[in-house]
Amino acid sequence: MNPLPVECPRCAFEEISLLATSPVPGVWDVVQCGRCLYTWRTIEPARRTRRDAYPDSFKLTAEDIENAIEVPAVPPLLK
Amino acid sequence: MAYDDLRSFLDTLEKEGQLLRITDEVLPEPDLAAAANATGRIGENAPALHFDNVKGFTDARIAMNVHGSWANHALALGLPKNTPVKEQVEEFARRWDAFPVAPERREDAPWRENTQEGEDVDLFSVLPLFRLNDGDGGFYLDKAAVVSRDPEDPDDFGKQNVGTYRIQVIGTNRLAFQPVPMHDVAQHLRKAEEKGEDLPIAITLGNDPVMAIVAGMPMAYDQSEYEMAGALRGAPAPIATAPLTGFDVPWGSEVVIEGVIESRKRQIEGPFGEFTGHYSGGRRMPVIRVDRVSYRTNPVFESLYLGMPWTECDYLVGPNTCVPLLKQLRAEFPEVQAVNAMYTHGLMVIISTAKRYGGFAKAVGMRAMTTPHGLGYVAQVILVDEDVDPFNLPQVMWAMSAKVNPKDDVVVIPNLSVLELAPAAQPAGISSKMIIDATTPVAPDVRGNFSTPAKDLPETAEWAARLQRLIAARG
Structure with a gap:
């Protein structure tokens, strides 16, 4: 396993966890942001793995995540 | 010809020249998705793609674009690969009239060969997961036949639903799931959540080619997709009992994932490049806890590229x-x-x-x-x-x-x-x-001046058939 990335390319959150490592040791890891759940493989192109190269149109903020609508909405409990 | 599993269909595609095996090493991203994307840019009779040499994996088998051409769609229905589109649709409509055809239950499903349960479930160890489009929030299961039952009527075979939904892998044993409100599974989920109960679910991957077609077909709530598959196949659909949920699942699946949609929980999902040629997402969606995975030895992971049409999705639906x-x-x-x-x-x-x-x-x-x-x-x-x-x-x-x-x-x-x-x-x-x-x-x-149309000559239809016969005979 290689050192974990320090920030999420999409939302800049700094808690990144390891989901999987390559069956061939040391080739790649699959990692995930603890906030927006963005998941990436460490050898993907920079446009998917580096904050400075990640497209602005797909970036998320803490507010975006907090305000995301529920689909479908949770229904009321029957009494 | 009815196929009972994905593998036998891949064999036919290969014999018919409609499967391309890519044996050079490829990157999981962006190569797998880019190759499948490219099948939609090289003409109407593109082959399915099979990859088995993917960087970092030791044992990956990935099939893409299985339905992704008119030739492959024709073969999926057991028709000659050069069957014109309009004839494929007419034959589809003709077979529809045989609905319902009762399925055939078999209990020796090959996916019983291997199992992971509880804490040991690790989807990444079973499936060579990968990203499709740049803006996708993660890795998706996008060609699964997902089985659920009506919590108020769990023994009704017709109300048992088989559908295809987008599913994001958000953990080794966790999935995010999109039930579009007008789809049947959303009704099942609403009924369960109103009672505060989890909704059991079975997600089947790598199915025979007609299962994928019926799972994506808009059918009535109480019509069984298995009984429609039987009509379209011209033979009963083989089903088996999933070990954890007891649901009816395809006998021939490569992988059967069972678990529950956790009641009244939502988590951030997506985005995902959709069939409209645009992304949708950034919404909070239901989540699934996976409790059991059953899989064939050396499973084939089937995935579907979708994005700006045409892609495999457009042929499939x-x-x-x-x-x-x-x-x-x-x-x-x-x-x-x-x-x-x-x-x-x-x-x-x-x-x-x-x-x-x-x-x-x-x-x-x-x-x-x-x-x-x-x-x-x-x-x-x-x-x-x-x-x-x-x-x-x-x-x-x-x-x-x-x-x-x-x-x-x-x-x-x-x-x-x-x-x-x-x-x-x-x-x-x-x-x-x-x-x-x-x-x-x-x-x-x-209105207008349409009194003297220049119609095809009376003999033209006969000549068209004759020319097609001559061309076909020429090979």
Whole structure:
């Protein structure tokens, strides 16, 4: 396993966890942001793995995540 | 020829020259998705792709674009690979009439060979997961046949649903799941969540080619997809009992994932590049906890690329969208000859119809918008004469260019319902809809100068068949 990335390319959150490592040791890891759940493989192109190269149109903020609508909405409990 | 699993269909595709094995090493991203994306850019008879040398993996087998050409779609239905599209749709419609065909239960399912349970579940160890499009939030299962039951009527076989939904892998044993509100599984989930209960679910991957077609077909709530698969296959669909949920799942699946949708929980999902050619997402969606995975030895992971059409998705849901619309229209208007609803799952449709009297074609167009599928789709309808093939776009363009007087033949109706994913809707879920009547006016509609059409010669149909025979015989 290689050192974990320090920030999420999409939302800049700094808690990144390891989901999987390559069956061939040391080739790649699959990692995930603890906030927006963005998941990436460490050898993907920079446009998917580096904050400075990640497209602005797909970036998320803490507010975006907090305000995301529920689909479908949770229904009321029957009494 | 009915295929009982994905592997036997891949064998046929290979024998027919419709499977390309890529043995050079490729990157999981972006190569797998880019190659599948490219199949939609190299003509109509692109092959399925099989990869087994993917960087960092030791034991990956990945099949893509399995339904991604008219040749492959024809073979999936057991038809010759050169069967024209219109004939594939007609044969599909003919077989539909055999519904329901009872399935055949078998208990020796090959996916019983291997199991992971509870804490040991690790989807990444079973599936060579990968990303499709740049903006996707993660790795997706996008060609699964997902089985759920009505919590209020769990023993009703017809209400047991088999559908395809987008599923994001958000952990080694966790998935995010999109039940579109108008789909059957959303009804199952609502009933469970109203009682505060989890909804058991079985997600089957790598299925026989007809299962994938019926899982994506708009069917009535109480109609069984397995009984429709039997009709389309011309043989009972083989099913088996999933060990944890007890649900009926395809006998031939490569992988069966079982667990529950956790009640009343939502988590951030997506985005995901959708069949509309646009992303949707950044919403909070239900989550699944996986409790058991059963899989064949050396499983084949089947995935589907989708994005800007045409992609495999358009072939997969093309005929299976045309046929329900054709059946529903013909039930009231037997004049309807054919329906081409293959553009973006029927957001636009082309209908050929004979005319009972002046104004009739526009009525057919309005009816298409008010069918069950039309309520969420059918934003544009083009009506053409009974002798115009709606699958032949040059003919359709001819009809539009020669027959349409825009002032009287283009009708726009404001503020109708459409699915929320439709990118042009404003607001989401609301759209104007348009009828373009490109049929020849008939009495009492006496507009235009159409009295002397130049029709095909009487002998042309015979010659067309003869030429096709000669070309086929030439090999």
